[in-house]
Amino acid sequence: MEIRPVRDSYTLSLLLTVCGLCFGRTSGWTPIVVKDVTQLGPQITPDVTQVSRDGGYSVLLNGRIIWLYDDTECLDREGKQLSFVSNTAAYAKDANKNISLLLDFGVEAVGKDKKTGKTNYAILADTTVATGGWIGFSRDELDFNVRRKGIERVAIWPGTSPTPYSTSQALLFAPLVYVDNKPQDPSKEYQARGMTLISIVASSSGPIADRQGDLIISGLQVPYGGFSSLLGYTDSAKPQNLDDRDAYLFGMTEAGLQLARANVGKLTDFSKYSFWDPTQLKFIRSPPKLDDMDYKKIYLPGTFSSGSIFYSPYFNTFLMIYFNKMVDSTFRIRFLDLNTPVGVDPIWPKQGKHGKGIAPEDVEALVRYAWSPEQELYKSPPAKGGFNYAGMAHPEYFNRQYFAPSLYPKGTPASKRRNQWYGSRSVSEKDAGVDGKHLLLSWTSQLRGGFDSGMYQIELAKVTFDTVPNNPTGNFPSAAASSDGNKKWDTLRLRRCVERAIRDSTAPPAVVDVTSFEAQDIRVDPFRPV
Numbered sequence: 468m469e470i471r472p473v474r475d476s477y478t479l480s481l482l483l484t485v486c487g488l489c490f491g492r493t494s495g496w497t498p499i500v501v502k503d504v505t506q507l508g509p510q511i512t513p514d515v516t517q518v519s520r521d522g523g524y525s526v527l528l529n530g531r532i533i534w535l536y537d538d539t540e541c542l543d544r545e546g547k548q549l550s551f552v553s554n555t556a557a558y559a560k561d562a563n564k565n566i567s568l569l570l571d572f573g574v575e576a577v578g579k580d581k582k583t584g585k586t587n588y589a590i591l592a593d594t595t596v597a598t599g600g601w602i603g604f605s606r607d608e609l610d611f612n613v614r615r616k617g618i619e620r621v622a623i624w625p626g627t628s629p630t631p632y633s634t635s636q637a638l639l640f641a642p643l644v645y646v647d648n649k650p651q652d653p654s655k656e657y658q659a660r661g662m663t664l665i666s667i668v669a670s671s672s673g674p675i676a677d678r679q680g681d682l683i684i685s686g687l688q689v690p691y692g693g694f695s696s697l698l699g700y701t702d703s704a705k706p707q708n709l710d711d712r713d714a715y716l717f718g719m720t721e722a723g724l725q726l727a728r729a730n731v732g733k734l735t736d737f738s739k740y741s742f743w744d745p746t747q748l749k750f751i752r753s754p755p756k757l758d759d760m761d762y763k764k765i766y767l768p769g770t771f772s773s774g775s776i777f778y779s780p781y782f783n784t785f786l787m788i789y790f791n792k793m794v795d796s797t798f799r800i801r802f803l804d805l806n807t808p809v810g811v812d813p814i815w816p817k818q819g820k821h822g823k824g825i826a827p828e829d830v831e832a833l834v835r836y837a838w839s840p841e842q843e844l845y846k847s848p849p850a851k852g853g854f855n856y857a858g859m860a861h862p863e864y865f866n867r868q869y870f871a872p873s874l875y876p877k878g879t880p881a882s883k884r885r886n887q888w889y890g891s892r893s894v895s896e897k898d899a900g901v902d903g904k905h906l907l908l909s910w911t912s913q914l915r916g917g918f919d920s921g922m923y924q925i926e927l928a929k930v931t932f933d934t935v936p937n938n939p940t941g942n943f944p945s946a947a948a949s950s951d952g953n954k955k956w957d958t959l960r961l962r963r964c965v966e967r968a969i970r971d972s973t974a975p976p977a978v979v980d981v982t983s984f985e986a987q988d989i990r991v992d993p994f995r996p997v
Contacts, residue, residue: 523925541589549589552600553622572673640692659686691716699830781903790858827871852913
């Protein structure tokens with residue numbers, strides 16, 4: 468069924484985004500109230516002498532939690548480099564006894580410390596930055612790296628958390644980046660080659676990454692999947708097998724997030740993708756321009772540098788948790804507001820599909836409802852090296868409904884479509900009482916800044932949400948709802964914000980500076996056209 472576009476629906480969506488940025492908070496009623504945040508400290512890597520790595524993404528497969536990392540450098544006790552690769556992976560060693568403890572793979576002995584006589588251990592010690600990592604290089608990438616000898620290199624950074632395709636397999640769109648260590652033009656240090664697609668499984672001997680082709684999405688296109696990906700039902704009837712799914716792929720640009728959709732069986736063929744057009748409220752075949760700054764043509768205007776989108780069984784809707792480009796180490800959060808439909812469709816009225824809420828498979832809701840304004844979730848403490856980056860959420864912890872029910876094997880009873888509880892030493896399932904009320908966050912902390920001499924580690928924290936407050940409207944959480952007992956919209960500021968949204972919708976909001984931070988943070992926006 469075709470949706471009838473309603474201009475006010477898109478104006479409201481744009482208004483919520485711009486006003487959220489202007490106010491720096493959610494105005495009106497919100498279900499998201501933080502009760503407390505507990506810092507859990509850094510991840511622990513006992514199998515390696517010393518390691519510096521960034522990223523920190525995760526996925527649950529086959530009862531094992533896989534952690535993925537970007538550039539990884541192993542060092543001896545004096546700080547001398549033992550190995551350096553562009554990506555690594557590890558298992559959570561025992562997520563219930565110690566949420567921070569990791570089990571690394573490919574660890575090798577690399578001589579002894581001259582002072583102590585103790586053996587040094589490094590990850591992929593027989594591998595150099597030129598020849599690989601956990602995610603392998605293609606032949607042309609290997610040849611380039613060997614030929615350039617580290618002066619320039621191709622890197623593969625996971626960049627975001629993988630998306631489960633079943634309970635035993637996941638997919639990941641990862642960026643391929645050309646790195647020039649000493650560019651004549653500093654803005655050319657990191658240049659996008661594009662996105663590659665990776666299949667991931669969890670074996671008893673360690674996590675396995677298998678590339679599904681070389682370059683799936685060109686560096687001249689929006690890096691779809693680089694921010695987050697979700698699998699959901701197609702527009703047709705309820706699917707009968709895993710191939711009857713659509714992948715919704717979110718990519719970052721200077722103007723915000725863009726969205727593409729493709730059947731999971733056709734992800735390696737970019738010509739089969741379709742792209743969300745907010746002006747028509749439908750998916751079209753022509754991809755948007757990477758450098759388009761017209762906010763009317765952006766799925767979600769704003770500023771983003773890393774993040775997670777997932778279904779929350781606690782809030783019964785999708786959440787988006789992310790860092791923006793303000794380099795202030797702050798997690799932001801939005802919820803998909805089922806009280807704010809975008810367009811008119813009898814299937815997707817207020818309060819969800821057919822007015823009955825949404826399920827994890829109802830990913831189509833991401834284009835049928837507006838996102839709430841931005842709220843601050845948690846300001847993570849930076850280390851001596853500077854601001855934190857690569858902020859992520861990990862919903863497989865403290866949550867037995869991590870997998871959508873349809874991802875379980877056919878014939879699995881409904882009562883068995885639950886994964887194990889992870890993180891019980893921090894919060895037991897009994898004490899939590901409900902899935903998703905607690906959420907694990909991670910970020911990359913700069914112990915020591917610097918492109919050549921930096922030291923990085925992954926830090927963890929647990930957010931506990933408070934009881935969802937009563938909504939005075941009696942409806943599903945609405946970002947625009949207000950009453951005498953809740954924070955009201957400031958009428959004058961709201962009017963000015965509406966006028967500004969309409970007048971300046973083709974230019975970035977003045978409060979968002981998307982250019983001044985790029986030289987400070989190598990993860991701010993590596994996706995530049997070659």
